[in-house]
Amino acid sequence: MSKHRTFLAALALSAGLGMNAQTNELVIQTKKLGAEIQPTMYGLFFEDINYGADGGLYAELVKNRSFEFPQNLMGWKTFGHVTLKDDGPFERNPHYVRLAYPGHDHKRTGLENEGFFGIGVKAGEEYRFSVWARLPEGASSEKIRIEIVKPNTNAERHAFASEELTIDSKEWKKYQVILKPTQTEDKSTLRIFLASKGTIDLEHVSLFPVDTWKGHENGLRKDLAQALYDIKPGVFRFPGGCIVEGTDLNTRYDWKKTVGPVENRPLNENRWHYTFQHRFFPDYYQSYGMGFYEFFLLSEEIGSEPLPVLSCGLACQFQNSDPHAHVAVCDLDSYIQDALDLIEFANGAVTTKWGKVRADMGHPAPFNLKFIGIGNEQWGSEYPERLEPFMKAIRKAHPEIKIIGSSGPDSEGKQFEYLWPEMKRLKADLVDEHFYRPESWFLSQGARYDNYDRKGPKVFAGEYACHGKGKKWNHFNASLLEAAFMTGLERNADIVHMATYAPLFAHVEGWQWRPDMIWFDNLKSVRSVSYYVQQLYAHNKGTNVVPLTMNNKPVTGAEGQKGLFASAVWDKDSQSYIVKVVNTSDEAQPLSLTFAGVKKKEVLSKGVCIKLQSTDPDKDNTLDNPQAIVPVQTEVSAMGNAFDTQIEPKTFAIYKFVKTTK
Ligand code: AHR
Numbered sequence: 001m002s003k004h005r006t007f008l009a010a011l012a013l014s015a016g017l018g019m020n021a022q023t024n025e026l027v028i029q030t031k032k033l034g035a036e037i038q039p040t041m042y043g044l045f046f047e048d049i050n051y052g053a054d055g056g057l058y059a060e061l062v063k064n065r066s067f068e069f070p071q072n073l074m075g076w077k078t079f080g081h082v083t084l085k086d087d088g089p090f091e092r093n094p095h096y097v098r099l100a101y102p103g104h105d106h107k108r109t110g111l112e113n114e115g116f117f118g119i120g121v122k123a124g125e126e127y128r129f130s131v132w133a134r135l136p137e138g139a140s141s142e143k144i145r146i147e148i149v150k151p152n153t154n155a156e157r158h159a160f161a162s163e164e165l166t167i168d169s170k171e172w173k174k175y176q177v178i179l180k181p182t183q184t185e186d187k188s189t190l191r192i193f194l195a196s197k198g199t200i201d202l203e204h205v206s207l208f209p210v211d212t213w214k215g216h217e218n219g220l221r222k223d224l225a226q227a228l229y230d231i232k233p234g235v236f237r238f239p240g241g242c243i244v245e246g247t248d249l250n251t252r253y254d255w256k257k258t259v260g261p262v263e264n265r266p267l268n269e270n271r272w273h274y275t276f277q278h279r280f281f282p283d284y285y286q287s288y289g290m291g292f293y294e295f296f297l298l299s300e301e302i303g304s305e306p307l308p309v310l311s312c313g314l315a316c317q318f319q320n321s322d323p324h325a326h327v328a329v330c331d332l333d334s335y336i337q338d339a340l341d342l343i344e345f346a347n348g349a350v351t352t353k354w355g356k357v358r359a360d361m362g363h364p365a366p367f368n369l370k371f372i373g374i375g376n377e378q379w380g381s382e383y384p385e386r387l388e389p390f391m392k393a394i395r396k397a398h399p400e401i402k403i404i405g406s407s408g409p410d411s412e413g414k415q416f417e418y419l420w421p422e423m424k425r426l427k428a429d430l431v432d433e434h435f436y437r438p439e440s441w442f443l444s445q446g447a448r449y450d451n452y453d454r455k456g457p458k459v460f461a462g463e464y465a466c467h468g469k470g471k472k473w474n475h476f477n478a479s480l481l482e483a484a485f486m487t488g489l490e491r492n493a494d495i496v497h498m499a500t501y502a503p504l505f506a507h508v509e510g511w512q513w514r515p516d517m518i519w520f521d522n523l524k525s526v527r528s529v530s531y532y533v534q535q536l537y538a539h540n541k542g543t544n545v546v547p548l549t550m551n552n553k554p555v556t557g558a559e560g561q562k563g564l565f566a567s568a569v570w571d572k573d574s575q576s577y578i579v580k581v582v583n584t585s586d587e588a589q590p591l592s593l594t595f596a597g598v599k600k601k602e603v604l605s606k607g608v609c610i611k612l613q614s615t616d617p618d619k620d621n622t623l624d625n626p627q628a629i630v631p632v633q634t635e636v637s638a639m640g641n642a643f644d645t646q647i648e649p650k651t652f653a654i655y656k657f658v659k660t661t662k
Contacts, residue, residue, distance in 0.1 A: 021590075028595050028596065029596050031596070033546060039234045042233065042234055042537045044236050044504055048243055049242075050512055051281075053286065055116030059209055059219050062075075062206055066267070069267065076114075083097065088201075093266060099111075100194070107359060110192050112149075116522070121161070123182055124182075128176055131203070131205045132203040138170050143168065143194075146163050149191045159191070164500075165177050212421075218300065224445050233303070236302065239309070242316055244268075244375075245311055255310065256290050259361065272284055306371075309372075309376060311338075313327030364447065372401055374390045378408065379415040404428065405432065407419045408434075410435075416433075420456075423456075433464075438466070439478070444484045452495050460497065460499070461498070464500075465501055475620050478515060484557060487565040487566055488554070488565070493569075515530065519622075543570060545570075550566070557584060567579075581653050587649055588646050591647050592642060604659060609634050609654070610632065612652040
């Protein structure tokens with residue numbers, strides 16, 4: 001204990017404040033500025049799972065808008081005289097519907113879309129209906145009436161928004177009209193009537209809120225994108241996850257199909273439609289309406305480094321034991337070219353082929369891509385032998401791009417032990433580790449990275465979450481253990497350069513996997529406690545690690561450390577020390593923080609303490625009670641170089657002190 005602190009401790013004791021024998025003294029060595037914390041340290045992992053994209057972040061409200069689901073009218077009800085045609089204007093989405101006179105003035109022709117678990121609309125907001133249409137019989141004009149309706153109602157009228165559109169060309173043309181619902185409904189439907197006596201063809205039937213994130217027409221749901229922005233994420237990984245790989249190669253995520261005019265992006269299967277039979281969703285497909293351009297744009301708009309992950313030519317290995325299911329190493333050329341072309345799409349001049357595609361979509365400036373992942377959860381020798389030719393080609397053409405390899409689906413064990421040395425041999429820049437593990441694992445991994453090889457690749461903790469044993473859903477204790485584990489990421493920021501919790505989104509009616517970070521229904525969303533853990537780390541990440549010890553040892557929840565985990569950083573921008581402490585135990589713990597090396601003329605002023613705690617470890621925020629467990633900030637003051645306090649049971653606390661000079 002420093003002289004400075006001894007004096008203060010004596011003072012405190014004499015004042016009866018009590019620093020008893022059990023006090024846990026955390027010493028922060030302020031003069032030993034450690035590793036720089038990477039701007040990418042805390043980020044986001046996005047995958048179209050749990051209706052995260054279509055039916056979620058992607059704000060399109062119409063399901064199967066291009067009639068390309070294998071059951072072409074899935075999501076639609078038709079009435080009267082409607083026929084499906086397949087020679088439409090968009091090569092990769094050839095189907096459309098023809099609406100014809102029903103044969104009697106008192107009969108009706110039209111169709112109705114059920115949306116994703118219904119269509120959510122808000123009273124007074126504007127919704128843009130758009131459609132590609134033509135008059136196949138050459139009439140000069142025909143009409144459709146578009147309504148937002150609530151069919152299961154006792155009210156006088158089903159419709160609470162209604163507009164007419166005149167179709168006036170025999171050539172395919174895009175039409176649009178704004179609808180303004182007079183009531184708020186989370187489960188309405190979209191009804192379209194043929195409103196004249198002729199014949200009209202309709203394709204790419206779409207309904208978006210006008211008020212999307214940043215107002216983009218092919219836009220994102222505002223509350224969900226805002227939640228991403230509010231984290232201040234350093235990196236944004238997309239598009240997954242297992243969907244990168246595909247159940248078979250045909251259904252892998254193929255980025256080239258996701259750019260260009262949205263009407264011509266082909267439909268893809270979504271593996272999460274059938275992965276779990278106990279949560280089976282036969283209407284879950286990827287429209288690719290939110291494709292790679294939209295992902296890059298979102299990364300930019302939320303201030304993150306974009307991190308695309310591409311197929312390495314291995315279809316999902318969980319689902320394919322037949323070696324022929326994968327691309328042979330000698331046939332990887334087109335896959336490797338996809339990676340090179342992606343770099344050109346993101347960074348190339350507008351005069352290049354793919355740079356021009358980006359520019360034509362509205363972003364002539366490069367997206368400044370720095371990282372690329374090759375392969376998701378791959379394993380066995382079949383992975384490194386495929387990764388190697390990708391690396392050679394990317395290194396040759398783009399030595400500036402950092403390449404991320406995989407350590408497989410497990411946090412340890414045979415595949416993990418095999419792949420890490422392979423990644424070192426290949427000189428991957430970062431290695432992606434995944435761990436969905438129970439409480440005991442998180443409690444035992446506080447020192448996971450303390451002894452990692454400092455000369456090898458850096459770590460990307462690319463997918464992780466605490467999956468409570470017998471409680472595989474969101475609850476406070478799981479999030480608390482994530483916070484505890486993250487002190488170890490922070491202490492090892494010299495080697496851990498990125499960490500992204502997963503999965504990100506889940507629709508309350510459409511999930512396949514939980515826990516998740518952000519839950520939503522058709523109108524509302526809720527940020528889980530795990531969200532707030534991520535946000536607290538990202539907002540308080542600091543610029544440099546500073547050593548923090550208790551009895552000269554890092555605080556990792558080790559035996560004798562009473563369930564405490566802790567780490568500390570210096571933030572040069574705000575000139576503050578930030579200490580994170582997690583008490584995972586059921587006991588309150590007296591704490592004293594000693595900022596060793598702070599001089600007498602220096603003052604630790606403007607102290608704040610931010611706490612995340614709950615009296616019920618099984619609880620989480622819900623759509624009905626979204627603020628049940630949120631961070632609470634109070635002011636605190638240090639005395640000299642010391643701060644004494646108590647941390648309650650099951651609590652994540654951040655103590656932040658600005659350093660000023662007297
Ligand atoms: O996050 C859900 C899934 O978990 C991801 O798709 C996959 O990479 C992992 O197995």
